[in-house]
Amino acid sequence: MDIGTDHALVPSFAALRGTCERAVGxxxxxxxxRRARQTLRTLGVEGQVELVLGDGLxxxxxxxxxxxxxxxxxxxxxxxxxxxxLETVRxxxxxVVQPNGHLSALRAWAYExxxxxxxxxxxxxxxxxxxxxxxxxxxxxxPAYENLPVSMQAGFELGPWLVRRGDPLASQCxxxxxxxxxxxxxxxxxxxxxxxAIYDGICSA
Ligand SMILES: C[S@@+](CC[C@H](N)C(=O)[O-])C[C@H]1O[C@@H](n2cnc3c(N)ncnc32)[C@H](O)[C@@H]1O
Numbered sequence: 001m002d003i004g005t006d007h008a009l010v011p012s013f014a015a016l017r018g019t020c021e022r023a024v025g026x027x028x029x030x031x032x033x034r035r036a037r038q039t040l041r042t043l044g045v046e047g048q049v050e051l052v053l054g055d056g057l058x059x060x061x062x063x064x065x066x067x068x069x070x071x072x073x074x075x076x077x078x079x080x081x082x083x084x085x086l087e088t089v090r091x092x093x094x095x096v097v098q099p100n101g102h103l104s105a106l107r108a109w110a111y112e113x114x115x116x117x118x119x120x121x122x123x124x125x126x127x128x129x130x131x132x133x134x135x136x137x138x139x140x141x142x143p144a145y146e147n148l149p150v151s152m153q154a155g156f157e158l159g160p161w162l163v164r165r166g167d168p169l170a171s172q173c174x175x176x177x178x179x180x181x182x183x184x185x186x187x188x189x190x191x192x193x194x195x196x197a198i199y200d201g202i203c204s205a
Contacts, residue, residue, distance in 0.1 A: 011049045066093055119133075148160050
């Protein structure tokens with residue numbers, strides 16, 4: 001189930017690849033769903049993708065059987081949806097997010113809420129990096145953060161699996177962020193020092 005589906009590319013892709021039994025695109029507004037219907041027609045997946053008018057995670061009816069994807073919205077919005085529907089999130093088979101910003105807050109929230117970070121991936125489109133994280137409720141401490149070679153705070157910021165793997169694309173992303181933060185610290189903006197130290201640390205490791 002893709003919430004905030006807009007053009008419905010995510011559920012269409014899932015249907016084309018056959019990665020799920022049933023693909024559903026949810027949006028709050030009728031206009032995106034009209035666009036979504038056009039996508040389904042163009043890609044020939046009308047019979048395989050259901051489109052639903054709904055509000056955030058409130059649209060999930062059978063959490064245990066559902067993987068929810070939320071992509072391309074702000075991390076703050078995702079966090080507010082997840083906080084509001086924590087019990088639904090805990091019951092989901094999996095929650096996959098690709099937020100625009102505030103990913104560290106989402107990772108920290110998930111950790112505090114007993115959700116494990118199962119995996120995370122980074123990709124690049126033109127000059128932008130995008131990180132996706134998969135979470136699910138599990139018992140006990142999250143292995144993603146066990147014996148991490150950086151502090152918890154740095155883990156939330158950088159991504160524990162990306163750090164463990166020494167992901168080369170993540171390294172490029174960290175270098176860029178380090179440069180950006182160095183500029184801000186250089187301008188005397190002391191509030192960016194702590195974050196700069198995290199990126200400086202991982203780039204010098
Ligand atoms: C920026 S688009 C995201 C597009 C798509 N998910 C992607 O990754 O490219 C945000 C979409 O979320 C929808 N949206 C906003 N608030 C929503 C809510 N509470 N529930 C469901 N959809 C919502 C908007 O109508 C819009 O179509």
